Amino acid sequence: MTEAHVSCDVLVVGGGPAGLTAAQVACESGAKTILLDDNPAFGGQIWRGAKHFRFDNKVLDLISDQTAAQLGTTDEPARLRKMPGWRVVAAPRPGVATAESLSETNSIHFQKLILATGARERFLPFPGWTLPNVMGAGGLQAMVKSGLPIAGKRVVIAGTGPLLLAVAEYLKQCRADVRLIAEQASGSSLFRFGLSLTSHPAKLFQAAMLKARLLTVPYLTDCWVTRAEGKDTLERVCLRQESKSWQLECDYLATGFHLIPNTELAELMGCAIENGCVKVDEDQQTSVPNVYCAGEPTGIGGVEKSVVEGRIAGLAAAGLAQEARKYHAVWRHCARFAGRLNETFRLREELKALSTDETFVCRCEDVTLAQLRECSTWRAAKLHRRCGMGPCQGRICGPAVEFLFGWKPESVRPPVFPARVESLTQADVEEKSS
Amino acid sequence: MPMPETVSLRINGKELSVAPGTTVAAAILIAGHSAFRRSVAGTPRGPLCGMGICFECRVTVNGEPHARSCQIECMPGMEVRTGD
Amino acid sequence: MSKSFDAVIAGAGIVGTACALELAKAGLCVAVVEPHVVGGGATAAGMGHVVVMDDSEAQFALTHYSQQLWQQLAEELPAFGESEQRGTIWVAADEEEMLEVRRKQAYYNARGVTAEILDAHALAEAEPNLRPGLPGGLFVPGDSVVYPPCVAAHLMRRAQDHGAVLMPGRSVTAIADNGVRLSDGTNVPMGLFVNAAGSWSPELDPGIGVKKRKGHLLITDRYPGFVHHQLVELGYLKSAHSMTSESVAFNAQPRSTGQVLIGSSRQFGAEGAEVEAHMLRRMLLRACEYMPGLARLRTVRTWTGFRAATPDKLPLIGPSPGRENRYLATGHEGLGITTSLGTAKLLADQILKRTPSIPFAPYLPSRSMEHDAHA
Numbered sequence: 001m002t003e004a005h006v007s008c009d010v011l012v013v014g015g016g017p018a019g020l021t022a023a024q025v026a027c028e029s030g031a032k033t034i035l036l037d038d039n040p041a042f043g044g045q046i047w048r049g050a051k052h053f054r055f056d057n058k059v060l061d062l063i064s065d066q067t068a069a070q071l072g073t074t075d076e077p078a079r080l081r082k083m084p085g086w087r088v089v090a091a092p093r094p095g096v097a098t099a100e101s102l103s104e105t106n107s108i109h110f111q112k113l114i115l116a117t118g119a120r121e122r123f124l125p126f127p128g129w130t131l132p133n134v135m136g137a138g139g140l141q142a143m144v145k146s147g148l149p150i151a152g153k154r155v156v157i158a159g160t161g162p163l164l165l166a167v168a169e170y171l172k173q174c175r176a177d178v179r180l181i182a183e184q185a186s187g188s189s190l191f192r193f194g195l196s197l198t199s200h201p202a203k204l205f206q207a208a209m210l211k212a213r214l215l216t217v218p219y220l221t222d223c224w225v226t227r228a229e230g231k232d233t234l235e236r237v238c239l240r241q242e243s244k245s246w247q248l249e250c251d252y253l254a255t256g257f258h259l260i261p262n263t264e265l266a267e268l269m270g271c272a273i274e275n276g277c278v279k280v281d282e283d284q285q286t287s288v289p290n291v292y293c294a295g296e297p298t299g300i301g302g303v304e305k306s307v308v309e310g311r312i313a314g315l316a317a318a319g320l321a322q323e324a325r326k327y328h329a330v331w332r333h334c335a336r337f338a339g340r341l342n343e344t345f346r347l348r349e350e351l352k353a354l355s356t357d358e359t360f361v362c363r364c365e366d367v368t369l370a371q372l373r374e375c376s377t378w379r380a381a382k383l384h385r386r387c388g389m390g391p392c393q394g395r396i397c398g399p400a401v402e403f404l405f406g407w408k409p410e411s412v413r414p415p416v417f418p419a420r421v422e423s424l425t426q427a428d429v430e431e432k433s434s
Numbered sequence: 435m436p437m438p439e440t441v442s443l444r445i446n447g448k449e450l451s452v453a454p455g456t457t458v459a460a461a462i463l464i465a466g467h468s469a470f471r472r473s474v475a476g477t478p479r480g481p482l483c484g485m486g487i488c489f490e491c492r493v494t495v496n497g498e499p500h501a502r503s504c505q506i507e508c509m510p511g512m513e514v515r516t517g518d
Numbered sequence: 519m520s521k522s523f524d525a526v527i528a529g530a531g532i533v534g535t536a537c538a539l540e541l542a543k544a545g546l547c548v549a550v551v552e553p554h555v556v557g558g559g560a561t562a563a564g565m566g567h568v569v570v571m572d573d574s575e576a577q578f579a580l581t582h583y584s585q586q587l588w589q590q591l592a593e594e595l596p597a598f599g600e601s602e603q604r605g606t607i608w609v610a611a612d613e614e615e616m617l618e619v620r621r622k623q624a625y626y627n628a629r630g631v632t633a634e635i636l637d638a639h640a641l642a643e644a645e646p647n648l649r650p651g652l653p654g655g656l657f658v659p660g661d662s663v664v665y666p667p668c669v670a671a672h673l674m675r676r677a678q679d680h681g682a683v684l685m686p687g688r689s690v691t692a693i694a695d696n697g698v699r700l701s702d703g704t705n706v707p708m709g710l711f712v713n714a715a716g717s718w719s720p721e722l723d724p725g726i727g728v729k730k731r732k733g734h735l736l737i738t739d740r741y742p743g744f745v746h747h748q749l750v751e752l753g754y755l756k757s758a759h760s761m762t763s764e765s766v767a768f769n770a771q772p773r774s775t776g777q778v779l780i781g782s783s784r785q786f787g788a789e790g791a792e793v794e795a796h797m798l799r800r801m802l803l804r805a806c807e808y809m810p811g812l813a814r815l816r817t818v819r820t821w822t823g824f825r826a827a828t829p830d831k832l833p834l835i836g837p838s839p840g841r842e843n844r845y846l847a848t849g850h851e852g853l854g855i856t857t858s859l860g861t862a863k864l865l866a867d868q869i870l871k872r873t874p875s876i877p878f879a880p881y882l883p884s885r886s887m888e889h890d891a892h893a
Contacts, residue, residue, distance in 0.1 A: 038486055040457075040507050045485045085505075092795035102506065120487050132468035132480030139484030142504065146484075147456030148463050232478050233468040363482070364489060366475035376686075380555045383562050383667040384598070391489040391500070391739050391818055396482070413793050415817050418489075418739060421780070422813035424795075424820075425802045474775070500739050500816060 008034040008081065010317045011097060011110035013088050013265060016044025017303045018295025018310035019116030025314030026114070027080040034108060035080065036099060038087035038417075045118055045138060089419035091269050095290075098419075098426050105423040112290045112317040115266050115278070116310060119296035121163070121256035122399045124347070125361045125369070126354035128228030128237075129255070137167040137256040144174055151175040154250040156237050158182035158225045160345045161258035162302070168217050171254075178217045179248055182239055184257070185345050187221035193344040226354060228253055258345045260399045261297040267412040282328060283321045284313035292317050301338030308334055352404055361404070362397040364390020369404075378407035391418045443512035458503035458514055459484070459491045470503065470516050494518055522707035523549040523683070525869070526698050527714050528690045528722055531561040532666050532855055533847050534714035535673035536862035541712075542680035544870055549706060550674065550682060551698070553689040557670030560716045560854060563823020565735065565771055565779055566669075567748050568662045568856045569606055572625050576832055576880030581853060582631065583876045584860035585660060591669075591859065592662070599672060600665035600774040606748045607636065607644060608656040609768070609808065615752040619656045626658065633658045647744055647811045655752075663748055663771055666855050690722060695842060710843040710869065717824035719848035723838050727887060728849045731827040732788040734797050735781045738815040742776035751808060766801040768808040778815060780805050782852075786827075793820045827851045828887065835864050835881040845869065846883045 010026040012019045015037030023035035039045070083099070086106070090098040097108045121136040128134065135143065137157055144150045154177045157164050168181050183190070223241035228234055236249045263271075266278040272287035273279065278297045280286055286293050294313040295306035308331045315324035355361065357370035365386040372381055378401065381387040387401065388394030388409070394401075398409045415424065440451040443458075445465045452461045459481050462470060469478030470491050481491035486505040494515040495501040503514070525541050527534045530552035542548045555562075568588045571581045592601045610616045619635055626633035634657045636644060641655045674684055685700065692699040697707040713722045717730040751768040769781035783801045788794070798820060806813045828834060828849040838844040847865050850857055864881065867874040879885070 039505065090795070092799075120483060120485065123482070130473070130477060130479060132470070132478055135481055136483050139482055142484030143457075143460055143463070143481060146504070146507075147453060147460035233480070360473075360475075360477075363473065363479070366473050366477070377555060379558060383555060383558055384671050389819070391492075391816070392487060393818065396488050413820055414795070414798070415820070418816045418818050420813065421736070421738070421802055421806065421815050421817055424736075424817060425799050425806065425813070499741065 005096075005107035005109055006034065006081070007109035008032045009110070010034070010112045010114060010314075011108055012036070012114045012116060012314075013097070014116035014118050014295070015039070015042035015084065016116060016118045016295065016306065018118070018306035018313070019114070020044075021307050021310030022114045022116055022292075022294055022314035022317070023080060025311050026318045029315060029318035029320055031079065031112075031318040033080050034083060034110070036083035036086040036088070036108075038085070040085050042082070042084060045120070045142065087417055088265055089417050089423055090414040091265075091416075092414075092426065098423055100419055100423045105420065105426060107426050112292065113269070114284075114310075114313045114317055115269070115271075115286075115291065115293040115297060116295045116306075116313075117262040117265050117297050119259040119261050119300055120395065122258055122260045122403075123255070123396055124257050124351055124354065124400055124403065125359050126225060126227055127356055127359050128230070128234075130360055130363055131228050131230050131234045132232070133230075133234035133251060134228050134253045134255065137163050137254040139256075140252055140254040141167045141170055144171065144176075150252075152177060153252060154179055155252045155254060156180050156182065156225070156239075156248055156250045157254045158223075158237070158239075159256045159258075160184045160347065161256065162341070162345075163256060163259070164254075165219075167254055172217065179250060180239070181217055181219045182223040182225060182241075183219065183221045184224040184348055184351065185221060186348075189344050190221055193340060224351065224354075225253065225255060257347060257351075258342075259296060259300045261300060263297050264393075264395075264412050264416050266291075266293055266297060268414060268416045282312075283316035283324060284309055285316065299335070299338055300342055301334055302341070305331070305334035305338055347403060355404075361400055362387040362390065364388075364392050364397075367397075372401065372405065378409055381407065382410070393417070438510075441508045441510050443508050443510070443514060445514045446516060452508050454508075456508050458493065458495060458501070458506045458508055458512070461508050462493065462503060462514065462516060467516050471518055492518075520704055520706055522709075523547050524709045525549070525712060526551060526690075526706055526708040526710075527712040528698075529559075529714035529716060529719075530556040530670065530674060530684065530686070531559050531714065531716055532557060532670045532673070532858040533716070533850060533861055534712070535670045535677060536858040537712055537714055537847050537865050538677040538682045539673045539680070540862035540866040541869065542677045542682040544866055546869075548677065548682040549685055549708070550677070551685045551688055551690050551700060551706075553687065553701070555667075556674050556684070556686070557667035559718075560823045560825060561670050562667045563733065563735065563821060564666055564852070564855050565769065565781055566600075566664045566666045566855055567606070567769075567771060568664060569748070569853075570626070570631055570658060570661060571853065571856075572622060573831060577853075578625075578629065579876045580833070580857050580860045580864075580881065582629065583863075584857045585662075587859035587863065588662060588664070588856070589660075595664070595669065595672060598665065598668040600668070601662060602664075602774050603660070603662040604747050604772060605657055605659040606661040606750060607641070608658070608750055608752050609641070609648065610653050610655050610752050611808075613653060616653050618752050619654060622656050631658065632660060645746060645749060647809050648749070649808060649810055652808075657747070661748060663773070664855065665773075693722065693844065710845060712845045712847055712865065713838065714847040716848060716850075716854070717826040719826060719846065723841065723844070723846060726834060726838070726846060726848070726883060727828055728826045728834070729786060729828075730789065731825040731851065732783070732785040732822055733781065733825060733852070734783040734793060734801055734820065734822050735779060736798070736802065736817055736820045737773070738778045738780070738812075739818050740776035741778060741815055744776075744811070744815070745770050745772040745778050745809075747772070749808070751804075764797065764800075766797070766804045768805050770805060770809060770812070777818070778812070780812065784825075784852075791822050791824075793822055825851045826854070830887045833857060833861060833881055834883040835861050835878060836868050836883055839884045
């Protein structure tokens with residue numbers, strides 16, 4: 001049965017650490033809450049691995065597996081409605097979101113909205129990156145979690161960021177033959193980063209490094225993949241570290257270059273964006289009244305920052321902003337860590353030279369680097385070469401093009417994600433009560 | 435009701451049994467196909483992001499084209515076709 | 519001071535670039551000033567349907583003439599131009615519209631345009647995804663589909679081969695008898711000025727009676743074979759050409775990529791470029807009435823654009839009234855892609871005092887436009 005629409009006090013979009021926390025808090029505070037996520041299961045995308053870091057960590061205790069488990073049981077409060085497998089595709093008017101599942105469309109009416117849309121991996125093009133079995137680091141992890149047997153498979157993990165370590169640890173646990181972790185960041189910057197980690201959020205990272213070492217996976221810094229090779233699927237990767245280059249046979253390459261905030265839905269809602277992130281005030285409210293944002297979209301910072309922001313946003317949206325303020329100190333702590341994190345894993349200039357003329361930059365439309373070089377703006381690249389015109393709507397090539405050429409993507413229009421035509425014909429787009 | 439131990443589906447006409455909760459993408463890889471589709475220029479492609487964003491893992495599920503296989507769990511009797 | 523040009527054209531849309539090529543080929547030294555991207559305005563927003571129309575004799579003459587020019591151009595277009603002769607099917611929804619089908623066929627045939635009546639069965643066979651029970655339609659095989667931004671880029675490159683200069687990223691801020699000033703402060707000396715700025719043309723030539731008419735479009739993911747011809751509802755003639763308020767009409771177009779382009783909407787008085795949920799909804803409901811299966815296709819993108827509308831639905835091609843050495847090539851409403859090539863010829867004919875292939879009097883900006891259609 002398709003309902004005409006559903007309504008709630010607080011709609012939380014995204015069921016990762018930030019969204020789960022926000023939904024739990026809002027619901028416990030008495031708000032009728034809807035939590036939706038586009039995946040079949042809650043738990044978040046990038047940090048699906050989070051539950052594998054088990055620390056005595058005050059911040060993580062705010063959520064952890066317990067919350068996820070709670071939300072997953074049937075005796076959840078009646079005030080909370082979960083909608084896994086639903087994605088918001090349009091926002092036809094204030095207070096209304098259009099969401100669709102694999103087969104249905106629904107309008108969700110809300111008083112307050114919390115955007116916890118998380119992050120995605122940044123991908124950079126290099127020769128061979130379109131070969132099957134070259135996947136994102138988070139991508140391969142997600143694939144293994146959803147049933148792909150990895151035991152005994154030879155995996156190279158390459159790119160940048162702490163996610164590489166989390167993924168390595170997870171894959172090792174699944175008995176993958178992780179042959180190498182190639183981190184493009186310099187050893188010296190990582191060392192400085194390590195030294196600066198004197199307080200708990202960062203233990204996560206330190207411990208992961210330690211574990212990776214204990215698990216005997218070679219971890220090379222200043223090292224990156226220059227090309228992937230194979231006939232119809234990946235067979236080997238070529239690597240470089242300083243003047244040295246070599247090849248490594250493998251079944252999978254898990255590659256990602258840190259994270260990109262998912263800001264598209266916030267942009268569609270009209271929220272101000274600053275330095276690529278959603279701008280929020282100390283209550284996590286965006287520039288649009290009654291629209292809050294928590295977690296990675298406000299700045300990449302990992303699970304702990306997401307959890308704290310989710311808590312603040314959930315309380316503020318439920319009308320308990322005062323209560324939320326006691327978390328500000330923890331938040332500042334997490335934000336400082338986030339700043340250092342992003343500085344450490346900054347992309348090196350050499351990565352701009354990996355692609356050749358023939359390398360596809362836009363994978364949806366197969367637009368090559370040479371074709372992009374003929375263009376002078378993102379709009380010209382779109383109109384004249386179809387770059388970013390495919391179903392990913394520029395989510396994959398956009399950040400790569402921005403890194404390579406410095407072009408900023410265009411404004412977001414509905415649908416914010418490819419949506420069925422019928423989803424754009426929902427009855428309550430007109431301004432009237434139904 | 436007890437959970438069934440396996441789910442049976444057909445990938446390119448061939449029967450395959452997987453654990454419940456397995457996504458169609460994982461099932462396709464288990465079945466030995468690394469190329470899920472051909473790109474617009476005809477090159478083979480498989481999953482990249484694993485989280486429903488990149489659209490590289492699209493296959494035809496029960497006759498419906500452009501289905502993102504990483505976002506769909508295997509269901510009994512499902513018909514999956516790759517290579518479109 | 520920069521170098522002097524025989525002609526400066528404002529706007530590198532399909533009309534401006536077509537004019538640039540035509541004038542440059544005739545030996546004029548041409549500059550094209552474009553604030554944004556070549557083919558990035560209404561040219562990029564439109565459907566790219568090259569169609570012969572019969573609202574009036576003058577409209578028929580210009581669209582028919584232009585279509586012949588498109589057939590010549592098609593041979594040299596690069597693949598990015600996505601030129602395909604799909605033909606148009608004008609879809610009738612009832613017996614009254616079938617009368618219009620017959621009238622239209624007689625009109626086209628009398629003027630040498632092939633047009634074939636499809637009965638209910640033939641229509642269903644030609645387009646199986648149309649709703650069952652439609653009485654028929656008119657198939658016009660000579661019409662085609664192009665991808666206008668790349669055609670404009672091609673025309674610009676051809677013009678550049680003939681010595682034309684593109685001045686991107688700047689707009690015209692002031693026009694004098696012997697030169698224009700650009701937004702970056704440059705003065706460009708010139709002999710004559712051509713306003714091809716589409717719906718923005720009144721900013722350069724105030725009082726020319728061109729109004730913005732907003733439209734929405736939607737494109738789906740790739741579904742090869744879902745639609746085979748450019749489909750237009752015949753009700754389009756009733757709904758789309760009303761000069762008042764808001765209207766929608768069913769248009770569906772197969773792209774060479776396998777994507778389906780769905781239109782159309784028309785609005786006066788809407789100045790903002792944002793996609794409006796209520797217009798999009800009306801437009802799509804109309805489309806789904808004709809083609810129910812569209813409802814399940816995936817939308818990749820929606821967008822809007824502004825047509826440059828005139829009261830009598832004919833473009834303005836020729837001297838700007840009361841302004842020495844200034845010409846207009848604007849006001850093409852929804853037919854700018856089709857009529858761009860004819861416009862360029864007629865403009866050059868006037869500037870160069872050549873014998874025109876078709877009479878240009880109906881399009882002169884100095885004409886009387888009292889016969890406002892909806893009055």
